Amino acid sequence: MTTTIQFTLDDLRRILLEAAGAEESVDLGGDILETRFEVLGYESLALLETGSRIEREYGIVLDDDDLGDEITPGDLIDVVNAQLSLPEAQAA
Template structure:
């Protein structure tokens, strides 16, 4: 199983948001809240679905929505990957 990285998250977030994404680079968004990036709960849930499908990891919706920044979300996903291994 491939380890989930911030680059993976940026790619998936860009796919979900399309052209309207405010994502310029991983370093720029790692500690910016999803709200400030323009991601609402529906966009985050779509991001979760894509992460689950691509990386075979499942997080409860409330756990996923509790991640307030991309860095925190990557930490939660990689922790879940480690627990599943």
């Protein structure tokens, strides 16, 4: 029986803090699912580092388009979970 791993908002919060920290004015504990990363204070380099950490930890590959500052945490969570549901990811 194969169990699919789910990437959650809590996972993303942890990795964002590890990769780039957080601005004092941003409450990552709040409702951030639909807030663009740019508004949350994460520029492209911070998102690339976040993406690299996600790839290493979860054994997936993200496209650069998946990490643009116009996307939201909810968008990124959806992309990661879509990758995790692929048969190749489950074998990793």
